[in-house]
Every structure is written in structure tokens, then in C-alpha cells.
Amino acid sequence: xxxxxxxxxxxxxxxxxxxxxxxxxxxxxxxxxxxxxxxxxxxxxxxxxxxxxxxxxxxxxxxxxxxxxxxxxxxxxxxxxxxxxxxxxxxxxxxxxxxxxxxxxxxxxxxxxxxxxxxxxxxxxxxxxxxxxxxxxxxxxxxxxxxxxxxxxxxxxxxxxxxxxxxxxxxxxxxxxxxxxxxxxxxxxxxxxxxxxxxxxxxxxxxxxxxxxxxxxxxxxxxx
Amino acid sequence: xxxxxxxxxxxxxxxxxxxxxxxxxxxxxxxxxxxxxxxxxxxxxxxxxxxxxxxxxxxxxxxxxxxxxxxxxxxxxxxxxxxxxxxxxxxxxxxxxxxxxxxxxxxxxxxxxxxxxx
Numbered sequence: 541x542x543x544x545x546x547x548x549x550x551x552x553x554x555x556x557x558x559x560x561x562x563x564x565x566x567x568x569x570x571x572x573x574x575x576x577x578x579x580x581x582x583x584x585x586x587x588x589x590x591x592x593x594x595x596x597x598x599x600x601x602x603x604x605x606x607x608x609x610x611x612x613x614x615x616x617x618x619x620x621x622x623x624x625x626x627x628x629x630x631x632x633x634x635x636x637x638x639x640x641x642x643x644x645x646x647x648x649x650x651x652x653x654x655x656x657x658x659x660x661x662x663x664x665x666x667x668x669x670x671x672x673x674x675x676x677x678x679x680x681x682x683x684x685x686x687x688x689x690x691x692x693x694x695x696x697x698x699x700x701x702x703x704x705x706x707x708x709x710x711x712x713x714x715x716x717x718x719x720x721x722x723x724x725x726x727x728x729x730x731x732x733x734x735x736x737x738x739x740x741x742x743x744x745x746x747x748x749x750x751x752x753x754x755x756x757x758x759x760x761x762x763x764x
Numbered sequence: 765x766x767x768x769x770x771x772x773x774x775x776x777x778x779x780x781x782x783x784x785x786x787x788x789x790x791x792x793x794x795x796x797x798x799x800x801x802x803x804x805x806x807x808x809x810x811x812x813x814x815x816x817x818x819x820x821x822x823x824x825x826x827x828x829x830x831x832x833x834x835x836x837x838x839x840x841x842x843x844x845x846x847x848x849x850x851x852x853x854x855x856x857x858x859x860x861x862x863x864x865x866x867x868x869x870x871x872x873x874x875x876x877x878x879x880x881x882x
Contacts, residue, residue, distance in 0.1 A: 550833050552823025553797070560795040560826055560859035561874055586832035588794075591839075617828060622877025629795060629826065645838075649793055649859060651871065721882045728875045732868065 551583045558625040563724065564647055566633040566672065567656035568664035572684040572714035573632035574616045576656060579720045580630060581618025588615050590642055613639060615646065628724075635668025643671060653679040654727050656714065659689045662700055669701060678734070680708040680727040706734050780812035780836055781843040792842045794828040795859035801852055809853075812836065816844045817853050826859070 565573045577585045592611045616632040631646050633653070647653070653672050657665045672679050681703060685691075692700075694709055703709060708730045712723040800821045809817060815834055819825070825833075831841040848854040864870050 550819060550822055550825060550829070552825060555824065557797065557824055558861060559864060559870070560797055561870070562795055562859070586829060588828055588831045588838050589835070591837055617832075619826075619829075620881065622874065622881065626873055626877055628874065628877070629828070631794070631828075646794065649795065651874070718882055721878055725875065725878050725882070728871055728878060732871045732875065735868075 553627060554621065554624060556624045557621075557627055560627050560629060562629045562631060562650045563727065564633045564650050564653035564677075565630050565656065566635055566653045566668050566679075568635050568658075568661070568668060571656045571658045571661075571664070572686075573656055576654075576684075576712075576714040576720050576723075577616055577618040577630045577632055579715055579717045580620050580724075582620050583618060585616045585618045585632075587617065589613070590615055592639065592642060611638075613642065615642070635665070635671065637667055637671060640671065644675070647675060647677060650677065652727055652731050653677055654723055655679055655681045657681055657683050657697075657701070658686060659683060659692055659697070660686065662697075665701065678727075678731055680710065680723070680730050682710050682712045682723040682726075684714045685711050706730070780810075780840050781847075791858075792827055792845055792856060793859055794826065794831075794838060796827040796845065797824060797857040797859060798827060798830055798845065799824040799855045799857070801855050803852075805853060806851055809851075812840075813844055813847055813851075813853075816841065817848055820854055827856075 565576050567573055574585055590613045592613060613634065615634075617629060619627055619629045621627050631650070633643060633646055655665065655668060655672065669679075669681075681697075681701065683697065697703075698705075698709055701709075708726040710723050710726045713719040798820045800817070805814065805817050805821075812834075816830060819830055819833055827841055827845060828838060830845075831838045834841065836844075845854060845856055849856050860870065
């Protein structure tokens with residue numbers, strides 16, 4: 541929070557910039573979201589400070605006590621110019637349900653989300669995956685390969701995380717730009733081949749129209 | 765850009781908007797593309813409005829970047845952007861041009877752009 545780049549000259553967009561697209565980099569604290577953003581971003585990651593005012597949810601009995609809690613959350617983000625006129629923004633997004641209003645604001649217009657997972661703390665990722673699924677946003681899961689983290693077979697991870705067979709599961713090293721790009725490529729490929737409206741929840745196995753047989757085979761080896 | 769402190773602000777953020785919590789319209793996204801309309805700045809801008817106008821005079825930026833550089837909450841910058849658009853100081857454009865919004869080629873362009881930087 542004290543590293544605000546306010547004294548730095550701004551890094552402006554190119555004058556031909558037409559289109560700004562957004563991908564969320566979601567996950568629990570400490571999973572490597574900012575590392576991932578830093579690896580890919582052409583500027584040092586920036587952050588906005590968000591003030592969250594929450595009506596007290598579960599402590600209604602304390603009548604007369606303050607009924608609002610104000611929290612400040614720092615949201616890291618970065619950007620990468622893809623072509624002269626197209627710029628990709630990556631927004632680090634915390635996974636806790638209590639940040640849901642913030643989540644909804646940040647996710648508006650996003651192409652999709654990349655969920656970072658730490659195999660040492662798989663349970664920490666359940667909440668964020670739930671939030672994303674509720675929002676209907678398409679996503680891919682990237683296991684950030686910390687050096688001392690246990691390696692699991694993709695099927696085991698899928699099972700633990702209760703992933704849809706079509707949801708890509710890749711490994712990545714969030715410190716490494718090439719590896720981070722590969723994870724994003726897996727996500728965007730998924731967006732192209734499994735558009736969300738082609739897979740509404742209750743429809744039993746809608747035929748894969750476009751003929752690209754990607755879906756179920758994407759597990760595991762997308763990382764490097 | 766000239767030696768402003770990066771510590772806690774002395775004036776609460778909501779004062780930057782003159783106490784208004786909501787922008788005059790509700791269409792500004794974090795990625796709304798801001799650019800200067802050109803021409804001299806009106807003399808009677810509030811300090812926060814002036815800082816935003818001067819920042820964007822340097823070149824185009826997303827709204828989120830402007831908020832980060834100004835160390836102001838996004839909600840506050842939304843209000844300031846609306847003010848400055850109303851005053852004819854700023855242009856604000858949707859992040860994805862209308863024609864591209866439901867165009868699958870946008871994803872293809874993102875994909876090939878990612879492959880190119882790999």
C-alpha cells in the first residue's frame with residue numbers, strides 16, 4: 541500500500557489504442573496473483589484502493605452498535621499491449637465472498653477468469669471457484685507450481701476442485717512470463733471453443749458444433 | 765507528478781468530488797478509455813478535477829490507471845470523469861467498441877496477440 545506509484549510518470553497507452561480487454565486473475569491471498577500480473581505486465585503493477593462498506597451481515601443482534609464496517613482493499617492490476625490497438629488488462633481479484641460487490645464491479649465486461657491455485661492450500665480456492673461459477677463467468681484453473689508444493693495428478697486435482705471436464709486445468713510458474721502467457725492462452729482457447737452460452741448447465745451434452753475437440757484433453761500439460 | 769506524498773491523504777476521498785457519491789451517469793467502467801479533448805482547461809476546476817485533467821493531458825489511460833496514479837478510489841474517479849466529460853475536457857470511450865462487443869474475432873485477436881508475445 542505504501543508503494544503507490546503516484547510520483548512516477550504515468551505510462552500512457554499508445555495513441556492507436558482502440559480496445560481494452562480484461563481478464564481476472566483470481567485466487568486466495570498469497571497464491572501468486574500479483575506475481576503473475578508482474579510477470580506479464582509491461583508496467584509495474586498498479587493498484588487501486590477500494591473502500592468497501594458492508595452492512596453487517598451476521599451480527600444484526602447488536603442493535604445500536606455500528607451497523608457498517610468499512611474495509612480498504614488494494615486491487616492490483618497490470619496491462620500488456622498485444623497489438624497496436626489492443627491492450628489486455630489483468631486484474632488481481634480476491635476470492636472472498638465478503639468482497640462480492642467489489643468482485644461484481646471488477647468482473648463487469650471481463651472476458652473470463654484465470655483461477656490460481658496452490659496445491660498446498662487447495663481448500664482456499666473453493667470459495668473463489670464458487671463465486672466465479674455463480675457469476676457464470678468462464679474460467680480456467682492454473683496451478684501455480686511453488687517449489688515445495690505437492691504435485692498431483694490432474695484427475696486428482698479436478699476431483700478435489702470439482703471441475704467441469706471442459707474447464708482447462710494447467711500448471712504454470714507465475715514468476716515466468718512465458719508460462720503465464722501459456723496459462724492465458726489456455727483460458728482464451730477455452731473461451732473460443734466453449735462459449736458460455738453453448739453450455740448452459742442443464743443441457744445434456746450439447747453437441748460440440750465447431751468441431752474443435754479441445755475440451756477434455758486440456759488437463760495437466762498446458763504449463764510449459 | 766511533482767513530489768506528492770504517497771502517504772495517507774489528508775483530505776477524505778469523498779471531498780474530491782465535493783461530497784457527491786455518484787457520477788452524473790453510470791456507464792464508466794474501470795477500463796473506460798480516457799483521453800484529453802484538447803484545448804485549454806477551464807479556469808474553475810476543483811483540484812481533483814484538475815489533477816485528473818492534467819494527468820490525461822499526457823496521453824490516453826484507462827480509468828483504473830488514472831485512479832491508481834491519482835491514488836483515488838475508482839468510485840471517486842468515476843465522478844470526476846463524468847464531471848470532466850460534461851465540461852468537455854475529457855473524452856471517455858467504452859473499452860470495447862460497440863462493433864466488437866459480440867464479435868468472436870475479438871477473442872481470436874487476443875489469442876493471436878498472446879501467442880505473439882509468448
